[in-house]
Amino acid sequence: MYMNIDQIPSELFRFKAAGKEDKEEKIKAAPTFLQDAWRRLCKNKGAVSSMALLVIxxxxxxxxxxxxxxxxxxxxxxxxxxxxxxxxxxxxxLNGMTKLQGQWLDSYALSNVPDNQYYIFGTDEFGRDLLSRALYGTRISLTIAFIAAVLDLTIGVIYGLTSAIKGGKTDNIMQRILEILTGIPNLVLVVLMLLIFKPGILSIILALTISSWIPMARIVRGQALRLKNLEYVQSAIVLGSSQIRYAISHILPNIAGIVVVRAMFSIPSAIFFETFLSFIGVGMKIPNASLGTLLNSGYKMFRIHPYQMWIPSVILCVIMLAFNLFADGLRDAFDPKMKE
Known part of the structure; x- marks a missing residue:
């Protein structure tokens, strides 16, 4: 039985004021991929704490x-x-006292250091402030790592996408080149590069870039080959989309998460490699400080003044741990299935 509109009481009608939205009728838009990933990342307390620590x-x-x-x-x-x-x-x-023959002595008073002068991290064998050297050394190590990661990201993504999209003989030749480069030990290649160029930031970045982009290129190629055969990519090809266009528009956005996570993992690897090179004496020039040169100087005095080695060691461990925890959090945020 249908009711005539004239029989409906007027009290049931409610007029909507102009310019006001009804909360009951408001439709919330679905979160984007990045918003959803950020929400999952924020739920990971370890990743958020590591991110805050890295920012500091x-x-x-x-x-x-x-x-x-x-x-x-x-x-x-x-x-x-x-x-x-x-x-x-x-x-x-931590108060300037040193234990000598079982007795605590005030090293600052023995060296006639003014009362208002402090060295929070102490000094090295040449009297240089370790706090200042730690700040500058961390900056140099992070700079080298960030530049190496950007170059790794750029070269690896371009090489991997080109190899996957071109296919055929081009892909075959490019993969054989990767196999040749992979067969050369990284350390030998890096040391040879450092012998050709003068030690310094530029030579370390070039040495790291030569071999560090290979894993990125292989990951990008594998993902691009998988996506290349999907329906929406094939539809774009049939409609006349160029290789560069569908690679940038359809393939690259879908592998961005994997690329970012891989780049984040490459940063601590670059920091550790730079530290190792500087530690063995083929990295940064003396007297410039990096975490590797600080460790190189500190281990020589470890038995007498252990703080000179402990301070850069703790800084290096904290940076490495924070980057790895943050990268793990990013991986879980971009691909929740990796948790399972």
Whole structure:
């Protein structure tokens, strides 16, 4: 039985005010892929904590010219090997006291250091401030790692996409080149590069770039070959889309998550490799500081002044752990199936 509209009471009608939206009728838009990934990332407390810690470390490192209390390369031999002294701390080992023959002695008083002068991380064998050198050294290590990661990302993605899209003989030749480069040990290749070029930031970046992009290229090629045969990509090809266009429009956005995660994992690897090269003496030039040169200087004095090695070691471990935890969180956020 149908009711005539004239029989409906007027009280049931409600007029909507102009310019006001009814909350009940508001339709929420579905979150995008990036919004959904960010939501999952924020739920990962370890990844969020690592991200915050990395932001703090990066800000401190790249603010070294402002924050460093002393010139990192200036030698002050009378103040050599002073232990850490933190204002307001009375714990032995952090208050300028050194244990000598079973007795705690005030190294700052013995070296005639003014009362208002502190070295929070102590000094090295040449009297250089370790806090200043740690800030500048971390900045150099992070700079090398970030540049190497960008080059790794750029070369690897372009090479992998080109190999997958061209296919045929081009793909075959490009993969044989990768196999030849993979057969050469990375360390031998890097050392040869550093022998050809003068030691420094540029030579380390070039040495890292030569071989670090190969895993990225293989990952991108494998993912691009998988996506290339899907229906929407084949439809774009049939409609006349050029290879560059459908690679950028259809393939690259769908592998962006994997590429970003791989790039994040390459940063701590580059930091560790730079540290290793500087530690064995083929990396940064002396007296410039990096985490590797600080470790190289610190291990020689480890038995007498262990803080000179512990400080850069802790910084390196914290950076490596934070980057790896953040990269794990990104991987889980972009691809939740990886958790299972």
């Amino acid at each position: 470390i990066i800000i401190l490192a790249f603010s070294a010219p402002v924050l460093a209390p002393y010139n990192p390369n200036k030698q002050n031999v009378p103040y050599a090997n002073l232990p850490p002294k933190i204002p307001g701390i009375s714990i032995n080992g």
